[in-house]
Amino acid sequence: MAAKTRVDVLIENGTVVTVDPQRRVIRNGAVAITRNRIKDVGKASALKKKYEARRTYDATMKLVTPGLINAHIHFYHHMHRGLSPETLAGMPWSDFVHRKVATIVNAEDEIWGGLGILVETLKTGVTTFLEAGSYNIGPVIEGVSRIGMRGLMGRRSFDMVSQGHDMLVDSTRKCLNENEKFMKDYRGGVGLVKPCVVVVGMGRCSDRLYVKSKEMADKYRTILHMHQANMIENVQESLSMNGARPIEHLYDIGVLGKNVALTHMVHVSAKEIGLLARTGTNVLHCPSTAMKISYGLSAFGKFPEMMEAGVNVAIGTDASDCSNFNDMVRLMYLAAATPKDYRYDPAAGSAEKAIEMATINGARAMNMEREIGSLEPGKKADVAIFDMKRPDWVPLYNELQNFVYSAQGNSCESVMVDGKFVMENREVKSIDETEVVERISRLAKGVMKRSKVPLYSPWKFI
Numbered sequence: 001m002a003a004k005t006r007v008d009v010l011i012e013n014g015t016v017v018t019v020d021p022q023r024r025v026i027r028n029g030a031v032a033i034t035r036n037r038i039k040d041v042g043k044a045s046a047l048k049k050k051y052e053a054r055r056t057y058d059a060t061m062k063l064v065t066p067g068l069i070n071a072h073i074h075f076y077h078h079m080h081r082g083l084s085p086e087t088l089a090g091m092p093w094s095d096f097v098h099r100k101v102a103t104i105v106n107a108e109d110e111i112w113g114g115l116g117i118l119v120e121t122l123k124t125g126v127t128t129f130l131e132a133g134s135y136n137i138g139p140v141i142e143g144v145s146r147i148g149m150r151g152l153m154g155r156r157s158f159d160m161v162s163q164g165h166d167m168l169v170d171s172t173r174k175c176l177n178e179n180e181k182f183m184k185d186y187r188g189g190v191g192l193v194k195p196c197v198v199v200v201g202m203g204r205c206s207d208r209l210y211v212k213s214k215e216m217a218d219k220y221r222t223i224l225h226m227h228q229a230n231m232i233e234n235v236q237e238s239l240s241m242n243g244a245r246p247i248e249h250l251y252d253i254g255v256l257g258k259n260v261a262l263t264h265m266v267h268v269s270a271k272e273i274g275l276l277a278r279t280g281t282n283v284l285h286c287p288s289t290a291m292k293i294s295y296g297l298s299a300f301g302k303f304p305e306m307m308e309a310g311v312n313v314a315i316g317t318d319a320s321d322c323s324n325f326n327d328m329v330r331l332m333y334l335a336a337a338t339p340k341d342y343r344y345d346p347a348a349g350s351a352e353k354a355i356e357m358a359t360i361n362g363a364r365a366m367n368m369e370r371e372i373g374s375l376e377p378g379k380k381a382d383v384a385i386f387d388m389k390r391p392d393w394v395p396l397y398n399e400l401q402n403f404v405y406s407a408q409g410n411s412c413e414s415v416m417v418d419g420k421f422v423m424e425n426r427e428v429k430s431i432d433e434t435e436v437v438e439r440i441s442r443l444a445k446g447v448m449k450r451s452k453v454p455l456y457s458p459w460k461f462i
């Protein structure tokens with residue numbers, strides 16, 4: 001008999017959801033890992049014969065998936081979770097939080113708030129995140145990277161006042177200079193967190209900022225991340241300013257492409273879907289935000305049509321004060337279930353599509369599909385393991401349906417990022433979770449004091 005090959009870790013006996021090109025789901029499966037790469041994926045019986053593992057992880061009655069990808073979060077919004085009145089829709093919400101809270105958030109708030117989001121989302125199976133713009137980029141990339149998750153982040157920048165929203169606006173030159181400085185200073189990243197180009201988008205950026213930012217993303221071989229077409233007002237503003245809808249206009253000025261990721265995208269026309277498909281532009285769908293701050297997802301959302309047309313759609317939990325959670329399993333549920341209702345068609349969404357959105361599509365949106373997003377030999381060892389021996393997982397006939405429609409995110413048992421267990425048996429290994437919770441609770445007192453925002457509720461707190 002041939003000698004066995006040595007590997008570092010063998011995750012064995014689980015149901016392995018590969019998300020590989022054949023979309024194999026391997027019951028009694030195994031994943032072999034050497035250093036930070038996946039060496040092999042297959043039936044446990046076959047892999048046990050081939051490999052001698054330094055460590056085995058028994059995944060009996062466990063679901064083994066690619067690390068989930070939370071493709072849109074905001075570090076600086078975390079410290080005001082639950083502070084704004086829940087009766088504010090899109091623009092009034094943004095006005096409120098930026099006028100009263102975001103302007104008083106400091107680097108410490110962003111770092112600990114950011115770590116709070118990352119711990120929360122990690123504990124639901126997330127290995128990789130795409131952040132939507134920080135104000136204290138240097139200290140924040142240094143501070144959040146110690147959790148050991150993979151991610152892209154950038155500087156929150158915009159140079160135009162839209163609908164009276166004038167807080168924190170910068171000149172075009174400052175936006176471009178600061179973004180380029182960040183790209184240069186942190187080109188190699190800190191740990192597994194790397195820089196990307198971020199602009200706020202919607203009506204808040206000039207054409208010059210859009211065009212130069214796309215050029216910067218091309219030059220540094222990264223992505224350009226922004227928000228677009230969240231509300232009807234955004235479309236109306238674009239029509240009156242440019243004589244074209246938002247995505248038509250971005251196409252006209254050459255800002256669409258495979259390295260562009262557009263968040264929200266609730267209000268798009270059939271023509272715009274065609275432009276997204278033709279240019280390979282990525283869409284980041286945030287269903288929890290769209291519903292909570294009334295973007296009109298159920299009336300206007302065209303996510304099934306986008307996917308039908310070949311547009312890559314990933315999902316993100318968005319800001320902690322308009323979503324307001326960072327549980328990717330809950331988010332997959334919304335991504336799968338909402339189109340069934342708004343299309344009055346149970347086939348308009350599916351567990352499989354939701355899992356793709358949370359894995360391989362997220363990887364593609366971040367230009368990382370060659371490295372992550374599926375469990376395949378040669379890819380980075382980013383793996384999530386969910387415990388199926390729980391009330392929310394039984395009876396267990398169809399692992400994929402239970403994962404998306406029945407399970408809670410806290411059924412995630414262990415998470416490996418880049419070959420290392422960052423969470424094991426629900427214990428975060430890289431940082432002190434209790435410290436994160438305590439620091440956020442302490443910093444929240446300062447945020448409340450500095451922002452002077454009262455508690456909004458029709459009920460009486462005594």
Ligand SMILES: [Zn+2]
Pocket residue numbers: 072073074132227263318319
């Ligand atoms: Zn956002």
